[in-house]
Amino acid sequence: MTTIREVDIAVIGAGIAGIATAYYLCTEHAKSSVLLIDSRQPMSYTSAQSGDNYRNWWPHPTMTRFTNDSIDLIEKIALDSSNVLNMTRRGYALATRRGNIDDLIEDLHTGYGSAASELIRIHGGVSAKHYRAPDEGNWQEAPAGVDILVNQNLIRRTFVSFASDIANVVHIRRAGDISGQQLGQYMLQRIKQAGGKRMLARLRNIEKKQNFTLDIEAPDGAKRINAAIVVNAAGPFAQEVAAMIGIDVPIKNVFQQKIAFEDDAQAIPRQLPFVVDLDAPSMGWTDEERSLLADDPDMAWLTRPIPGGIHCRPEGGDRGKWVKLGWAYNANASDAQQELANDRYHDSHFPEIVMRGATALNPSLQQYLESFPGRWTHYGGYYPMTRENWPLIGPSGVDGAFIVGALSGFGSMSACAAGALCAAWIKGKPLPDYAGQLSLSRSEDEGFIAEIEKNASKGIL
Numbered sequence: 328m329t330t331i332r333e334v335d336i337a338v339i340g341a342g343i344a345g346i347a348t349a350y351y352l353c354t355e356h357a358k359s360s361v362l363l364i365d366s367r368q369p370m371s372y373t374s375a376q377s378g379d380n381y382r383n384w385w386p387h388p389t390m391t392r393f394t395n396d397s398i399d400l401i402e403k404i405a406l407d408s409s410n411v412l413n414m415t416r417r418g419y420a421l422a423t424r425r426g427n428i429d430d431l432i433e434d435l436h437t438g439y440g441s442a443a444s445e446l447i448r449i450h451g452g453v454s455a456k457h458y459r460a461p462d463e464g465n466w467q468e469a470p471a472g473v474d475i476l477v478n479q480n481l482i483r484r485t486f487v488s489f490a491s492d493i494a495n496v497v498h499i500r501r502a503g504d505i506s507g508q509q510l511g512q513y514m515l516q517r518i519k520q521a522g523g524k525r526m527l528a529r530l531r532n533i534e535k536k537q538n539f540t541l542d543i544e545a546p547d548g549a550k551r552i553n554a555a556i557v558v559n560a561a562g563p564f565a566q567e568v569a570a571m572i573g574i575d576v577p578i579k580n581v582f583q584q585k586i587a588f589e590d591d592a593q594a595i596p597r598q599l600p601f602v603v604d605l606d607a608p609s610m611g612w613t614d615e616e617r618s619l620l621a622d623d624p625d626m627a628w629l630t631r632p633i634p635g636g637i638h639c640r641p642e643g644g645d646r647g648k649w650v651k652l653g654w655a656y657n658a659n660a661s662d663a664q665q666e667l668a669n670d671r672y673h674d675s676h677f678p679e680i681v682m683r684g685a686t687a688l689n690p691s692l693q694q695y696l697e698s699f700p701g702r703w704t705h706y707g708g709y710y711p712m713t714r715e716n717w718p719l720i721g722p723s724g725v726d727g728a729f730i731v732g733a734l735s736g737f738g739s740m741s742a743c744a745a746g747a748l749c750a751a752w753i754k755g756k757p758l759p760d761y762a763g764q765l766s767l768s769r770s771e772d773e774g775f776i777a778e779i780e781k782n783a784s785k786g787i788l
Contacts, residue, residue, distance in 0.1 A: 330550045334362040336753065337541055337554035339530055339568050341365035342374040343511050343738050344731045345560030347746025349523055350514035355747065356754045359522030362552065364543060366529035370511045373562045374738060376667070376708030378585065378653060380601050380640070381740030382419045382502035384473070386784040388440040389761045390717065394737070396759065397744030398501060402466065404513060404743070405505075412510045413644075415464030416503035417600035420486065422493045422688055424606055428475075431497055431605075434784055435473055446472035450481060460485045461600050466503060474498040488596055488689045504601065504640065507739035533557065533571040535725060556753060558729045563663035563709040565732040572725050577770070578733050579660035580709040582672040585653040586681060587642060588703035594691035595650045601640040604688040607632050611683065629680065637684045654681045655710070655736060663709055670707070678705050710735045715779050720745050721752045721766035729753055730767070 336352060338345045341363045352358040363369070383398055385391045405414040421431070436443040450458045458474055458481060476482050476496040482489065486496065515525070528545035541552040559576075561568040569576045610629060612620065620626045634656055642649040657672050664670050674680070678699070686692045712735040713719065723730040731749040734741055748765065751758055769775060 330548070331553065332362075332550065333553050334524075335360035335554065336362070336556045336558065337539070337552055338363050338558040338560055339365075339541075340560035340562055340564075341367070341369040341525060342372060342560065342562045343370060343377070343507055343742040344562065344734055344745055345558070346370070346511050346514050346518070347742040348558055348560055348731050348749045349518050349746075351747045351750035352753065353518050353521035353523045356750055356756070357521075358754075361518070361523040362554070363518070363523070363525035364528055364530060364541070364552070365525070366527065368527070369515060369525065370508060372667070373708045373711075374507060374511065376585070376706055377507045377739045378504075378638075378640075378651065378736070379507045379739050380419075380502070380504050382499050382601075384419065384435070384499045384502065385438050386434040386782050387779055388438060389764050391438045391440070392759070392761055393718075393744055393765065394741055395501070396747075397741045400743035400747060401505060401510070401740075404510065405466070408513055411513055413506045414466050414503065415505075415644075416466035416469035416501070417461040417464045417598070418469070419499040419502040420600050420602040421497040421499070421605055422486075422489060422602060423495050423497075423604075424492045426494050428495045428497070431495075432475065434782075435497070437782075439473075447475065448472060449475045449477060451477050458485070461598055464503060464598075469503075470500045472500055474500065486599070486602070488594070488599065488691055489602075490688055490690050493688070498600070502601065505739065507742075510739070510742075530568065530571075533568070535572050535728075539572075539727065556727045556729065558731060558749065558753070559723060560731045560749075562732065562734075562738075563711050565711060565730065569723065569730070572723075572728055574724050574728070576719060576723070576730065576732070576767070577713055578711050578719070579714075580663050580711050581655075581657055581660055582667075582670045582707055583653070583655045583657055583710055583736065584672075584674065584677045584681075584705065584707035585651055586678045586703055586705050587649050587651045588695070588700035589648050590641075590650045591648065591701065592691075592694055594694065595639065595641055595689060597641050597645045597647070599639070599641055601638060602688065603638045604635055604685075606635045606687075608635065608637060608684040608687040610680075611686070626676070633684075637681065637688065639685055639689060652681045652685050654684060663711075667707060667709075670709075673707050675705075677707075678703065715776070717769075717779070718745060718765050719767055720748050721762065721768075723767060 528543040532542040534540045719733045
């Protein structure tokens, strides 16, 4: 027998984006008839694979403002919860061997707009003494802005694990890490306290008449949910949910991987911020290895130039021992799989590849190529993304249907602003002036799309 349930707002997807949307509906807009629907436990799919980093650097002022707003909201939660989400702020250190970084500085000025001249500090010879190195990571005391280190002696003193050929470091200061899982659990508790509910069930179909009728399959049988409003927060499955109500959303899923390992050799300093090697790495293949790779159609790409962007950060605080490595080099879209390990781009060679590439910035990791860490894990998740790598938040083209998605690799850091913005759209409340640029309607502005697509940098790290 089918059970029928009535709710005001059904949120499809209990990842961090769906949870944040429900949270702001319940807490900021006093909505109690909110139902989170997901076939999995909250934050157990894509959100569970998060790097849990945040930064306010983007090569466009709209995305900078959006992530700044999200960091403001994260900070409020950190204050309200006695920092249950373990927010720190050691920054993002973007390292390069290039002597000329005028293009990077131009990107910074573009992203920070009129505030750039006050936020950007260049540290050469005399000014090096004014640079404040990463400390214990207290987000309330950390400096704002950006420090550009062009003094190699200063780089050596500050980032002692870096290779000696690093010529410049761009240190984004309003950046660091959080526990995305703790953030999600905090929000779920507040949702429950406000009267919101969640349901473990798989969505089978949506029918739109005056309201929406959702056919779902729960552990105790088929159910039907009648909802006035539906929010598509289905992450990598957003296209499938959109198609149920006749909408095509321009999102592709790109599978990216990471590893985490126990750094018994203490190769990475615990005070190191999130660091990114901007340069294409030299993989250090021997002639024999290169020849073998070139003869293998599936591995030959490793002998050709590979984009930079390898990132590394300590995990677990100053007293921890784990380190995370990531490298978002995959550019091929794939259909989202119910089991992440089944994706065709989940590469068993990735741990060795990323470790080898990471030695270019942190040579101390070389020892793990000879004897891989005893304890390590290899995991991956989807970057649901638009072609310009901007989110989609707001009305989705059918009356009463909204979307909050395409959060790519920045879900944890942007979820608060994304959820708050989607909730404001739903409730008809005042919106930030960039709201339209983050919605599906931006595709109607060809000039704006051309503007953001002409920038080679999409902010993917």
